[in-house]
Amino acid sequence: RKEVEQDPGPFNVPEGATVAFNCTYSNSASQSFFWYRQDCRKEPKLLMSVYSSGNEDGRFTAQLNRASQYISLLIRDSKLSDSATYLCVVNLDYKLSFGAGTTVTVRA
């Protein structure tokens, strides 16, 4: 079983739309949670940490459900620049485990 299973997409959405996707993780001892974005042939860039109470960063909202071991990301008012692969990442003892990524394409 993979440590992090992610909704693969792709999600093709028009500018201004809302898009949401999620992931699940297998190890209940996981300590912290993140969303990274990765553009083609680039490094993963930290988008946001995910807190138990849920958190927002501008147009991005992340939710964590520890009981269900489920993490979600919602993007409001999508921009062309949001087109990327979004990686669900969990941390256990400094070791990050990555999902395979969800591809989002925002079209004009």
Next chain:
Amino acid sequence: EAGVTQFPSHSVIEKGQTVTLRCDPISGHDNLYWYRRVMGKEIKFLLHFVKESKQDESGMPNNRFLAERTGGTYSTLKVQPAELEDSGVYFCASSQFTSGRREQYFGPGTRLTVT
């Protein structure tokens, strides 16, 4: 503030040769990590340094891989001898020791091709 840097950006070598990758972490970051992404797979953890000490090397695939971080600054990852399955993108990341959230910041990666 400069980010994580890696050298070289690309390397093409023949099977059986040796390659050394270098990573310079963000200044002041005591934690340094190596990860690898092989074609079609997720990014996988290789190892973790705290300063010059190896904290966790559970992800190292075999003894052909040797990582060092002399002096607790930059790190090198040597592959000797390289095999075809070692091809992939090798990422380095760093984080502050005191960061409770343990956010890791990634370098641009070294794309290794073994032919």
